[in-house]
Protein backbone atom coordinates (compact mmCIF):
# COMPACT_ATOMS: atom_id res chain seq x y z
CA UNK A 107 0.00 0.00 0.00
CA UNK A 108 0.99 3.62 -0.51
CA UNK A 109 0.78 5.26 2.92
CA UNK A 110 1.19 8.87 4.13
CA UNK A 111 2.04 9.64 7.74
CA UNK A 112 1.45 13.24 8.82
CA UNK A 113 3.90 14.28 11.53
CA UNK A 114 7.43 13.09 12.34
CA UNK A 115 6.97 12.91 16.12
CA UNK A 116 7.46 9.54 17.81
CA UNK A 117 3.93 8.36 16.98
CA UNK A 118 4.49 9.00 13.26
CA UNK A 119 8.04 7.60 13.21
CA UNK A 120 7.03 4.44 15.09
CA UNK A 121 4.05 3.83 12.83
CA UNK A 122 6.24 4.38 9.75
CA UNK A 123 8.76 1.85 11.09
CA UNK A 124 6.17 -0.95 11.37
CA UNK A 125 4.49 -0.06 8.07
CA UNK A 126 7.76 0.03 6.14
CA UNK A 127 9.00 -3.21 7.69
CA UNK A 128 5.85 -4.86 6.40
CA UNK A 129 6.71 -3.79 2.89
CA UNK A 130 4.51 -0.72 2.42
CA UNK A 131 5.59 2.48 0.65
CA UNK A 132 5.65 5.13 3.36
CA UNK A 133 6.05 8.91 3.08
CA UNK A 134 6.20 11.10 6.21
CA UNK A 135 5.18 14.75 5.87
CA UNK A 136 6.52 17.03 8.62
CA UNK A 137 5.82 20.75 8.83
CA UNK A 138 9.02 21.74 10.70
CA UNK A 139 12.64 21.43 9.58
CA UNK A 140 13.49 18.49 11.92
CA UNK A 141 11.94 15.17 12.93
CA UNK A 142 11.18 14.52 16.64
CA UNK A 143 7.97 16.47 17.26
CA UNK A 144 7.67 17.69 20.84
CA UNK A 145 10.84 15.77 21.73
CA UNK A 146 12.86 17.73 19.17
CA UNK A 147 16.34 18.86 20.21
CA UNK A 148 18.84 21.51 19.20
CA UNK A 149 22.60 21.85 19.54
CA UNK A 150 25.18 24.63 19.70
CA UNK A 151 28.41 24.17 17.72
CA UNK A 152 30.43 23.71 20.96
CA UNK A 153 28.06 21.06 22.39
CA UNK A 154 28.49 17.30 21.89
CA UNK A 155 24.93 16.54 23.00
CA UNK A 156 21.67 18.16 21.95
CA UNK A 157 19.19 19.71 24.39
CA UNK A 158 15.45 19.13 24.04
CA UNK A 159 13.27 22.14 23.30
CA UNK A 160 10.96 20.83 26.03
CA UNK A 161 12.75 18.98 28.86
CA UNK A 162 12.46 15.22 28.31
CA UNK A 163 13.45 11.98 29.95
CA UNK A 164 12.24 8.39 30.02
CA UNK A 165 11.01 6.38 32.99
CA UNK A 166 12.49 2.95 33.68
CA UNK A 167 8.94 1.61 33.13
CA UNK A 168 8.63 3.03 29.57
CA UNK A 169 8.37 -0.45 28.05
CA UNK A 170 7.16 0.61 24.60
CA UNK A 171 9.92 3.15 24.07
CA UNK A 172 12.70 1.06 25.61
CA UNK A 173 11.39 -1.98 23.71
CA UNK A 174 11.50 -0.09 20.41
CA UNK A 175 15.04 1.13 21.14
CA UNK A 176 16.05 -2.48 21.80
CA UNK A 177 14.45 -3.65 18.56
CA UNK A 178 16.34 -0.94 16.69
CA UNK A 179 19.58 -2.13 18.30
CA UNK A 180 20.40 1.08 20.20
CA UNK A 181 19.91 -0.04 23.82
CA UNK A 182 23.54 0.50 24.73
CA UNK A 183 22.98 4.24 24.16
CA UNK A 184 20.30 4.56 26.88
CA UNK A 185 21.52 6.05 30.16
CA UNK A 186 19.80 6.36 33.53
CA UNK A 187 21.74 8.94 35.60
CA UNK A 188 20.53 9.69 39.14
CA UNK A 189 19.08 13.22 39.43
CA UNK A 190 17.64 15.02 42.48
CA UNK A 191 14.11 16.40 42.56
CA UNK A 192 13.18 18.93 45.24
CA UNK A 193 9.96 20.36 46.70
CA UNK A 194 9.55 23.62 48.54
CA UNK A 195 8.32 23.94 52.13
CA UNK A 196 8.25 27.31 53.91
CA UNK A 197 10.74 28.79 51.44
CA UNK A 198 13.23 25.91 51.75
CA UNK A 199 13.92 23.09 49.28
CA UNK A 200 13.75 19.43 50.28
CA UNK A 201 14.85 16.36 48.28
CA UNK A 202 11.81 14.51 47.00
CA UNK A 203 12.51 11.65 44.65
CA UNK A 204 12.30 8.49 46.69
CA UNK A 205 9.81 7.12 49.20
CA UNK A 206 12.19 7.58 52.19
CA UNK A 207 12.80 11.22 51.15
CA UNK A 208 9.09 11.84 50.66
CA UNK A 209 8.52 10.44 54.14
CA UNK A 210 11.15 12.82 55.57
CA UNK A 211 9.56 15.85 53.83
CA UNK A 212 8.52 18.22 56.66
CA UNK A 213 5.50 19.64 54.81
CA UNK A 214 3.33 16.75 56.01
CA UNK A 215 4.34 16.92 59.64
CA UNK A 216 4.62 13.60 61.47
CA UNK A 217 1.97 10.98 62.15
CA UNK A 218 -1.32 10.31 60.42
CA UNK A 219 -0.70 12.49 57.34
CA UNK A 220 2.49 10.67 56.47
CA UNK A 221 0.71 7.34 56.88
CA UNK A 222 -2.18 8.46 54.65
CA UNK A 223 0.28 9.77 52.05
CA UNK A 224 2.12 6.44 52.07
CA UNK A 225 -1.04 4.31 51.93
CA UNK A 226 -2.59 6.29 49.09
CA UNK A 227 0.67 6.04 47.12
CA UNK A 228 0.82 2.30 47.72
CA UNK A 229 -2.82 1.79 46.75
CA UNK A 230 -2.41 3.71 43.48
CA UNK A 231 0.70 1.72 42.69
CA UNK A 232 -1.04 -1.63 43.26
CA UNK A 233 -4.59 -1.16 41.95
CA UNK A 234 -5.45 -1.56 38.28
CA UNK A 235 -9.01 -0.29 38.61
CA UNK A 236 -8.59 3.10 36.91
CA UNK A 237 -12.10 2.86 35.45
CA UNK A 238 -13.61 3.54 38.87
CA UNK A 239 -11.31 6.54 39.30
CA UNK A 240 -12.29 8.32 36.12
CA UNK A 241 -15.74 8.78 37.62
CA UNK A 242 -14.35 11.27 40.13
CA UNK A 243 -11.82 14.09 40.13
CA UNK A 244 -8.31 14.19 41.61
CA UNK A 245 -9.53 16.97 43.90
CA UNK A 246 -12.47 14.98 45.29
CA UNK A 247 -10.69 11.60 45.50
CA UNK A 248 -7.56 12.95 47.16
CA UNK A 249 -9.49 15.04 49.67
CA UNK A 250 -11.48 11.94 50.62
CA UNK A 251 -8.69 9.35 50.82
CA UNK A 252 -5.46 11.28 51.42
CA UNK A 253 -7.13 14.07 53.39
CA UNK A 254 -7.13 17.83 52.92
CA UNK A 255 -3.72 18.41 54.48
CA UNK A 256 -1.91 15.79 52.38
CA UNK A 257 -3.71 16.84 49.19
CA UNK A 258 -3.19 20.57 49.73
CA UNK A 259 0.48 20.07 50.58
CA UNK A 260 1.51 17.47 48.05
CA UNK A 261 -0.83 17.27 45.08
CA UNK A 262 -2.91 20.41 44.79
CA UNK A 263 0.10 22.68 44.00
CA UNK A 264 1.16 20.32 41.19
CA UNK A 265 -2.40 20.13 39.84
CA UNK A 266 -2.74 23.93 39.89
CA UNK A 267 0.63 24.33 38.22
CA UNK A 268 -0.08 21.86 35.47
CA UNK A 269 -3.76 22.51 34.76
CA UNK A 270 -4.27 26.10 35.96
CA UNK A 271 -7.97 27.01 36.12
CA UNK A 272 -8.95 23.46 35.01
CA UNK A 273 -7.25 21.61 37.85
CA UNK A 274 -10.47 20.70 39.63
CA UNK A 275 -11.83 19.09 36.44
CA UNK A 276 -9.07 16.51 35.98
CA UNK A 277 -10.22 12.97 36.67
CA UNK A 278 -8.48 10.71 39.17
CA UNK A 279 -7.48 8.14 36.54
CA UNK A 280 -4.94 10.70 35.28
CA UNK A 281 -3.26 10.77 38.70
CA UNK A 282 -3.53 6.98 38.97
CA UNK A 283 -1.70 6.59 35.66
CA UNK A 284 1.18 8.80 36.80
CA UNK A 285 1.55 7.13 40.17
CA UNK A 286 1.04 3.64 38.76
CA UNK A 287 3.46 3.74 35.88
CA UNK A 288 6.21 6.23 36.65
CA UNK A 289 9.54 5.55 38.31
CA UNK A 290 11.96 7.92 40.01
CA UNK A 291 14.74 6.67 37.70
CA UNK A 292 15.00 8.99 34.70
CA UNK A 293 16.62 8.00 31.43
CA UNK A 294 18.05 9.65 28.35
CA UNK A 295 19.97 8.78 25.19
CA UNK A 296 23.66 9.34 24.53
CA UNK A 297 23.69 12.60 22.56
CA UNK A 298 20.16 13.59 23.66
CA UNK A 299 16.69 12.73 22.36
CA UNK A 300 17.49 14.25 18.96
CA UNK A 301 20.34 11.75 18.60
CA UNK A 302 17.84 8.93 19.13
CA UNK A 303 15.45 10.49 16.61
CA UNK A 304 18.26 10.79 14.08
CA UNK A 305 19.32 7.15 14.66
CA UNK A 306 15.72 6.06 14.15
CA UNK A 307 15.35 8.19 11.03
CA UNK A 308 18.50 6.46 9.69
CA UNK A 309 16.78 3.08 10.13
CA UNK A 310 13.60 4.38 8.47
CA UNK A 311 15.55 5.67 5.49
CA UNK A 312 17.27 2.27 5.13
CA UNK A 313 13.78 0.75 5.04
CA UNK A 314 12.88 3.10 2.19
CA UNK A 315 10.74 5.61 4.12
CA UNK A 316 10.73 9.05 2.51
CA UNK A 317 10.68 11.98 4.99
CA UNK A 318 9.52 15.33 3.58
CA UNK A 319 10.53 18.06 6.05
CA UNK A 320 9.13 21.60 5.92
CA UNK A 321 6.08 20.19 4.14
CA UNK A 322 2.98 21.13 6.12
CA UNK A 323 -0.09 19.25 4.99
CA UNK A 324 -2.93 21.63 4.19
CA UNK A 325 -5.82 19.31 3.50
CA UNK A 326 -6.80 15.67 3.28
CA UNK A 327 -9.91 14.77 1.30
CA UNK A 328 -12.39 11.94 1.67
CA UNK A 329 -10.62 10.14 -1.17
CA UNK A 330 -7.30 10.42 0.74
CA UNK A 331 -5.79 13.06 -1.49
CA UNK A 332 -3.15 14.89 0.57
CA UNK A 333 -2.48 18.54 -0.31
CA UNK A 334 0.70 20.45 0.54
CA UNK A 335 2.20 23.67 -0.81
CA UNK A 336 3.97 22.08 -3.75
CA UNK A 337 1.21 19.73 -4.87
CA UNK A 338 -1.10 16.82 -4.07
CA UNK A 339 -0.74 13.07 -3.82
CA UNK A 340 -3.28 10.30 -3.39
CA UNK A 341 -2.73 7.49 -0.87
CA UNK A 342 -4.31 4.15 0.10
CA UNK A 343 -4.02 4.92 3.81
CA UNK A 344 -3.24 8.11 5.77
CA UNK A 345 -2.25 8.41 9.44
CA UNK A 346 -2.47 11.86 11.07
CA UNK A 347 -0.47 12.37 14.31
CA UNK A 348 -1.05 16.10 14.91
CA UNK A 349 -3.28 17.73 17.54
CA UNK A 350 -7.04 17.06 17.38
CA UNK A 351 -7.63 20.72 16.43
CA UNK A 352 -5.26 20.46 13.47
CA UNK A 353 -6.86 17.23 12.27
CA UNK A 354 -10.26 18.89 12.45
CA UNK A 355 -9.10 21.78 10.24
CA UNK A 356 -7.07 19.58 7.91
CA UNK A 357 -9.96 17.23 7.13
CA UNK A 358 -13.15 19.29 6.75
CA UNK A 359 -14.79 16.19 5.24
CA UNK A 360 -14.86 14.44 8.63
CA UNK A 361 -18.48 14.01 9.73
CA UNK A 362 -19.90 16.35 12.39
CA UNK A 363 -20.08 13.66 15.08
CA UNK A 364 -16.30 12.99 14.85
CA UNK A 365 -15.51 16.71 14.43
CA UNK A 366 -17.42 17.64 17.58
CA UNK A 367 -15.58 14.87 19.50
CA UNK A 368 -12.27 16.41 18.41
CA UNK A 369 -13.38 19.91 19.38
CA UNK A 370 -14.56 18.74 22.83
CA UNK A 371 -11.08 17.58 23.84
CA UNK A 372 -9.36 20.00 26.22
CA UNK A 373 -5.63 20.59 26.48
CA UNK A 374 -3.05 22.98 27.90
CA UNK A 375 -0.20 24.66 26.04
CA UNK A 376 3.42 24.49 27.20
CA UNK A 377 6.07 27.22 27.30
CA UNK A 378 9.72 26.42 27.93
CA UNK A 379 12.55 28.93 28.11
CA UNK A 380 15.97 27.29 27.87
CA UNK A 381 19.09 29.13 29.02
CA UNK A 382 22.73 28.30 28.65
CA UNK A 383 24.48 29.98 31.56
CA UNK A 384 28.08 30.35 32.63
CA UNK A 385 27.75 28.98 36.23
CA UNK A 386 25.82 26.31 38.04
CA UNK A 387 22.45 27.60 39.30
CA UNK A 388 21.72 24.99 41.97
CA UNK A 389 25.04 24.51 43.72
CA UNK A 390 23.40 21.75 45.80
CA UNK A 391 23.17 19.80 42.54
CA UNK A 392 19.36 19.72 42.37
CA UNK A 393 17.91 18.78 38.99
CA UNK A 394 14.20 19.43 39.21
CA UNK A 395 12.53 22.18 41.25
CA UNK A 396 8.76 21.69 41.65
CA UNK A 397 7.51 25.20 42.30
CA UNK A 398 4.09 25.81 43.87
CA UNK A 399 2.23 28.59 41.97
CA UNK A 400 1.46 30.35 45.29
CA UNK A 401 5.15 31.16 45.68
CA UNK A 402 4.78 33.84 43.01
CA UNK A 403 7.13 32.35 40.43
CA UNK A 404 6.09 32.94 36.81
CA UNK A 405 6.70 29.24 35.97
CA UNK A 406 5.98 25.78 37.31
CA UNK A 407 9.38 24.13 37.16
CA UNK A 408 13.04 24.96 36.95
CA UNK A 409 15.09 22.09 35.61
CA UNK A 410 18.88 22.23 35.68
CA UNK A 411 19.69 19.78 32.90
CA UNK A 412 23.40 19.90 33.72
CA UNK A 413 22.73 18.66 37.25
CA UNK A 414 21.47 15.50 35.50
CA UNK A 415 23.98 15.34 32.64
CA UNK A 416 27.51 16.69 32.91
CA UNK A 417 28.15 20.22 31.54
CA UNK A 418 31.07 18.53 29.72
CA UNK A 419 28.56 17.41 27.07
CA UNK A 420 27.60 21.04 26.50
CA UNK A 421 31.05 22.60 26.13
CA UNK A 422 31.04 23.52 29.85
CA UNK A 423 27.75 25.47 29.56
CA UNK A 424 25.12 24.99 32.26
CA UNK A 425 21.64 24.36 30.87
CA UNK A 426 18.48 25.55 32.63
CA UNK A 427 14.88 25.03 31.58
CA UNK A 428 12.08 27.20 32.97
CA UNK A 429 8.79 25.57 32.07
CA UNK A 430 5.11 26.25 32.44
CA UNK A 431 1.73 24.98 31.23
CA UNK A 432 -0.88 27.59 30.30
CA UNK A 433 -4.14 27.94 28.41
CA UNK A 434 -3.48 28.58 24.74
CA UNK A 435 -4.80 32.17 24.98
CA UNK A 436 -2.34 33.10 27.76
CA UNK A 437 -0.07 36.12 27.03
CA UNK A 438 2.99 33.80 27.17
CA UNK A 439 2.00 32.64 23.67
CA UNK A 440 2.15 36.20 22.31
CA UNK A 441 5.08 37.70 24.24
CA UNK A 442 8.48 38.04 22.60
CA UNK A 443 11.40 36.03 23.97
CA UNK A 444 12.81 39.26 25.44
CA UNK A 445 9.58 39.89 27.36
CA UNK A 446 9.61 36.30 28.65
CA UNK A 447 13.24 36.69 29.71
CA UNK A 448 12.35 39.85 31.63
CA UNK A 449 9.69 37.93 33.52
CA UNK A 450 11.54 34.63 34.01
CA UNK A 451 15.09 35.72 34.92
CA UNK A 452 14.62 37.72 38.16
CA UNK A 453 13.04 34.81 40.11
CA UNK A 454 16.10 32.65 39.44
CA UNK A 455 17.81 34.77 42.10
CA UNK A 456 15.49 33.13 44.62
CA UNK A 457 17.06 29.80 43.74
CA UNK A 458 20.61 31.12 43.79
CA UNK A 459 21.08 34.68 45.21
CA UNK A 460 24.32 34.99 43.23
CA UNK A 461 22.50 34.48 39.93
CA UNK A 462 22.86 37.44 37.61
CA UNK A 463 21.29 37.90 34.17
CA UNK A 464 24.80 38.46 32.82
CA UNK A 465 25.34 34.70 33.37
CA UNK A 466 23.00 34.03 30.43
CA UNK A 467 24.99 33.22 27.29
CA UNK A 468 22.08 32.30 25.04
CA UNK A 469 18.37 31.56 25.31
CA UNK A 470 15.74 29.65 23.33
CA UNK A 471 11.98 29.76 23.59
CA UNK A 472 9.77 26.79 22.68
CA UNK A 473 6.00 27.07 22.80
CA UNK A 474 3.21 24.74 21.83
CA UNK A 475 -0.51 25.27 22.20
CA UNK A 476 -1.00 21.50 22.42
CA UNK A 477 1.26 20.27 25.22
CA UNK A 478 -0.87 18.44 27.78
CA UNK A 479 -4.34 16.94 27.33
CA UNK A 480 -6.80 17.65 30.18
CA UNK A 481 -8.84 14.46 30.84
CA UNK A 482 -12.14 15.31 32.50
CA UNK A 483 -14.50 12.88 34.23
CA UNK A 484 -15.49 9.80 32.20
CA UNK A 485 -12.95 10.70 29.54
CA UNK A 486 -12.77 7.11 28.23
CA UNK A 487 -16.16 7.58 26.56
CA UNK A 488 -14.91 10.66 24.70
CA UNK A 489 -11.72 9.43 23.07
CA UNK A 490 -11.88 9.75 19.28
CA UNK A 491 -11.33 6.39 17.58
CA UNK A 492 -8.01 5.79 15.85
CA UNK A 493 -9.90 4.66 12.74
CA UNK A 494 -11.85 7.74 11.66
CA UNK A 495 -15.20 7.58 9.86
CA UNK A 496 -13.31 8.24 6.60
CA UNK A 497 -12.25 4.94 5.07
CA UNK A 498 -8.45 4.61 5.25
CA UNK A 499 -7.88 7.69 7.44
CA UNK A 500 -6.43 7.10 10.92
CA UNK A 501 -5.64 9.43 13.81
CA UNK A 502 -3.16 8.88 16.68
CA UNK A 503 -2.46 11.67 19.19
CA UNK A 504 -1.60 12.39 22.83
CA UNK A 505 -5.32 12.79 23.59
CA UNK A 506 -5.95 9.11 22.81
CA UNK A 507 -3.33 7.38 24.98
CA UNK A 508 -5.62 7.70 27.99
CA UNK A 509 -5.74 6.47 30.74
CA UNK A 510 -1.99 6.98 30.41
CA UNK A 511 -0.62 10.50 30.53
CA UNK A 512 1.00 11.79 27.37
CA UNK A 513 4.62 10.84 26.85
CA UNK A 514 7.00 9.50 24.20
CA UNK A 515 6.44 5.96 25.50
CA UNK A 516 2.74 6.17 24.70
CA UNK A 517 3.37 7.97 21.41
CA UNK A 518 5.32 4.86 20.35
CA UNK A 519 2.54 2.61 21.62
CA UNK A 520 -0.30 4.42 19.84
CA UNK A 521 1.74 4.89 16.65
CA UNK A 522 2.42 1.15 16.46
CA UNK A 523 -1.18 0.30 17.38
CA UNK A 524 -2.43 2.57 14.59
CA UNK A 525 0.01 0.97 12.11
CA UNK A 526 -1.34 -2.47 13.07
CA UNK A 527 -4.91 -1.30 12.44
CA UNK A 528 -3.96 0.21 9.08
CA UNK A 529 -2.52 -3.12 7.94
CA UNK A 530 -5.41 -5.26 9.21
Ligand SMILES: Cc1cc2nc3c(=O)[nH]c(=O)nc-3n(C[C@H](O)[C@H](O)[C@H](O)COP(=O)(O)OP(=O)(O)OC[C@H]3O[C@@H](n4cnc5c(N)ncnc54)[C@H](O)[C@@H]3O)c2cc1C
Pocket residue numbers: 112113114115116117118135136137138141142143144145160161162163164321322323324347348349352376378429474476477478502503504512513514515517
Ligand atom coordinates in the same frame (compact mmCIF):
# COMPACT_ATOMS: atom_id res chain seq x y z
C1 LIG B 1 6.88 20.48 28.24
C2 LIG B 1 6.79 19.03 27.84
C3 LIG B 1 7.56 18.10 28.51
C4 LIG B 1 7.48 16.76 28.17
N1 LIG B 1 8.26 15.87 28.85
C5 LIG B 1 8.24 14.57 28.48
C6 LIG B 1 9.13 13.66 29.12
O1 LIG B 1 9.90 14.02 30.00
N2 LIG B 1 9.09 12.36 28.72
C7 LIG B 1 8.24 11.93 27.73
O2 LIG B 1 8.28 10.74 27.39
N3 LIG B 1 7.39 12.78 27.12
C8 LIG B 1 7.36 14.09 27.47
N4 LIG B 1 6.52 14.96 26.85
C9 LIG B 1 5.49 14.43 25.95
C10 LIG B 1 6.02 13.97 24.61
O3 LIG B 1 6.83 14.98 24.02
C11 LIG B 1 4.84 13.70 23.70
O4 LIG B 1 3.91 12.85 24.33
C12 LIG B 1 5.28 13.01 22.41
O5 LIG B 1 6.45 13.58 21.88
C13 LIG B 1 4.13 13.12 21.41
O6 LIG B 1 4.50 12.54 20.18
P1 LIG B 1 3.50 12.57 18.97
O7 LIG B 1 4.21 11.93 17.83
O8 LIG B 1 2.18 12.01 19.39
O9 LIG B 1 3.20 14.10 18.67
P2 LIG B 1 4.21 15.31 18.28
O10 LIG B 1 5.54 15.06 18.88
O11 LIG B 1 3.46 16.53 18.61
O12 LIG B 1 4.34 15.12 16.71
C14 LIG B 1 3.42 15.66 15.80
C15 LIG B 1 4.20 16.18 14.61
O13 LIG B 1 3.28 16.63 13.62
C16 LIG B 1 3.86 17.78 12.98
N5 LIG B 1 2.79 18.53 12.30
C17 LIG B 1 1.87 19.34 12.85
N6 LIG B 1 1.06 19.84 11.90
C18 LIG B 1 1.49 19.33 10.72
C19 LIG B 1 1.06 19.48 9.36
N7 LIG B 1 0.02 20.26 9.03
N8 LIG B 1 1.72 18.81 8.40
C20 LIG B 1 2.78 18.01 8.70
N9 LIG B 1 3.23 17.85 9.97
C21 LIG B 1 2.59 18.49 10.96
C22 LIG B 1 4.50 18.53 14.15
O14 LIG B 1 5.44 19.46 13.70
C23 LIG B 1 5.10 17.36 14.94
O15 LIG B 1 6.42 17.10 14.52
C24 LIG B 1 6.59 16.32 27.14
C25 LIG B 1 5.84 17.27 26.44
C26 LIG B 1 5.93 18.60 26.79
C27 LIG B 1 5.10 19.61 26.04
